[in-house]
Amino acid sequence: MTQKSDDVLDYKEDEIEDEGLLDDEAEPDAAALATEEVGNDEVFAKDDSQKTMDATQIYLGEIGFSPLLSAEEEVYFSRLALKGDQAARKRMIESNLRLVVKIARRYINRGLALLDLIEEGNLGLIRAVEKFDPERGFRFSTYATWWIRQTIERAIMNQTRTIRLPIHVVKELNIYLRAARELSQKLDHEPTPEEIAAALDRPVEDVRKMLKLNEKITSVDTPIAGASEKMLLDIIADEKELGPEAELQEADIRQHLVVWLNELNPKQREVLARRFGMLGYEPSTLEDVGHEIGLTRERVRQIQVEALRRLREIVTHQGLNVETLFQE
Structure with a gap:
């Protein structure tokens, strides 16, 4: 059993460049096939290393x-298979499983297990x-x-991506990825986009x-290595949360806000209080504030601009930042 397994792993197949996927019904043209002769009757030296069963x-x-089939046998059985001979079809398939x-081994570490890659490749066979x-x-x-x-690459595309890409996009992406692999070997480092x-x-x-299309998407429910109960979500920073320094500054600003508002004229103070929900008022639109104090919407906007400019001068003089307090 082990000896046969070694023979399988040593099956010879010439290196073929990745050129993207074929359409479901597309046929490789003669020129392309002529450059891809693949030996079907040779094996490399056997690997005597121990393998897990x-x-x-x-x-x-x-x-x-x-x-394996000889060239003459391939022609013989393939002709029978085309005529519907199931035994010949089975012989053609079984004789090329090692191919x-x-x-499939060339696609290891692309998101699918080897057996899954082989299963998809068998469909292509x-x-x-x-x-x-x-x-x-x-x-x-x-x-x-x-x-x-084709079937292996399509499976990788469909089963390892959260968002599926059109075939023509995958073909284009393969060009960039192949260039990146070649450059990484030549330059001995991951190539930059430039x-x-x-x-x-x-x-x-x-x-x-x-290259951004090739970025992997990770679930926030992914367990953290070494932490049996923690998920990735537990350690991701909340970008909406303020840092300690910002929180202290905001608390200081709000504490002194009433004092600073009293330095504005009554009309400016009332407009800001009604617009942004201060001094006991609920936040209101420019139009609502205008109705409440008997002014046009445009006039309320002008007073708001003047009041914010004055308040900004007062707060900036204290070495603080008031911008985040009055965002609509």
Whole structure:
């Protein structure tokens, strides 16, 4: 069982650049396939390291018993599969399960477990078996790679994002992310938006917007590591809460507010008191204040401006800030 599992992990598949997702019914063109020949009959040297016999290893061991197909066998079984032969279809699928594993391993740490990636890739493999035309002259593994990658990438997009992105946006985002990965290896540090923009010859602002789409969203109910009962919400600062210094300053201002209001003329004092709910009044609109004291709305506004300017001078002279007290 373990030996077969090692063979599966050593399945060879040439490196293929991530170029975004295909549409559900799209077909890879001949030019693209010609540059992506994938070997289906070679294995690398076996890895003798100990492996944990978990569900993944059990699956890998099971699929290792399916023999690979030669080029001639691929043509033979694919022709039968196109005619509806279920046994041939099954043989095509089982013989290429190791290809799915090889491709799925390249998407580890992208938000889905390896078994989930393999499951999605298997759906792409089945799709490839249904659509493969052996008369086009390409190896099946080359053709299937397109469909396997599509289903895996689509699953990552749909299952790991709170907000789903359109396919064309994902394709564009993949270009930026691929450039970022290449630059990080070349520069030995995480590239800045400016460095990515220079490499792609794109505006820096466009790079920032696209990279922002890749930001992960974390639930505030996420448990904090090492704290069994605490959630992320428990330690997030409330931006609406004032700091200690601001609270002390506001308390000092309110304590002296009546004294400062008495330095205004009676009309200014009454307008501010009625507008902002002081001296026993409820907060009112400019129009309501005008009705209550027999002035037009515009005249009330003018008095308010004059009163605030005078009050600001008084408070500023005391070295304090009155702005937050009179926000509408």
